[in-house]
Amino acid sequence: EVMAQELSAPSYWKNERGSELFIWSANNGAIQGTFTNHAQGFACQGIPYPASGAIGPTGLYFVVTFAQCNSFTRWVGKTNGSQMPASWMLFYVDKNGKPSKLKGADIFTRVW
Numbered sequence: 001e002v003m004a005q006e007l008s009a010p011s012y013w014k015n016e017r018g019s020e021l022f023i024w025s026a027n028n029g030a031i032q033g034t035f036t037n038h039a040q041g042f043a044c045q046g047i048p049y050p051a052s053g054a055i056g057p058t059g060l061y062f063v064v065t066f067a068q069c070n071s072f073t074r075w076v077g078k079t080n081g082s083q084m085p086a087s088w089m090l091f092y093v094d095k096n097g098k099p100s101k102l103k104g105a106d107i108f109t110r111v112w
């Protein structure tokens with residue numbers, strides 16, 4: 001079976017904000033791992049949260065719920081050798097209680 005997107009597991013990735021993604025399985029297209037946020041300007045730092053998602057022929061996505069922050073982020077990207085550029089959307093509740101979104105992009109680099 002050809003899997004155009006390869007994501008070997010276990011693998012360990014770091015993004016340009018210093019956040020860490022550890023993928024412990026990528027079986028049958030399903031991704032399971034942990035994500036630890038270290039990005040400046042964001043809350044819920046230094047805590048490993050479960051990450052889950054899927055990988056297919058054209059790309060991958062994964063979602064992390066930051067339980068203590070009442071927020072979650074979805075990344076959608078593509079592996080390209082040891083790089084994984086991914087755009088993200090952070091869903092959170094603002095200080096007035098309004099559900100809100102923030103978007104951005106990260107580049108993950110494979111460390112091992």
Ligand code: BTN
Nearest residue numbers: 019039042043044066069071073
């Ligand atoms: C929050 O502040 O509500 C939880 C932490 C969010 C961290 C975001 S997820 C997208 C971006 N990339 C990172 O590595 N960290 C921030």
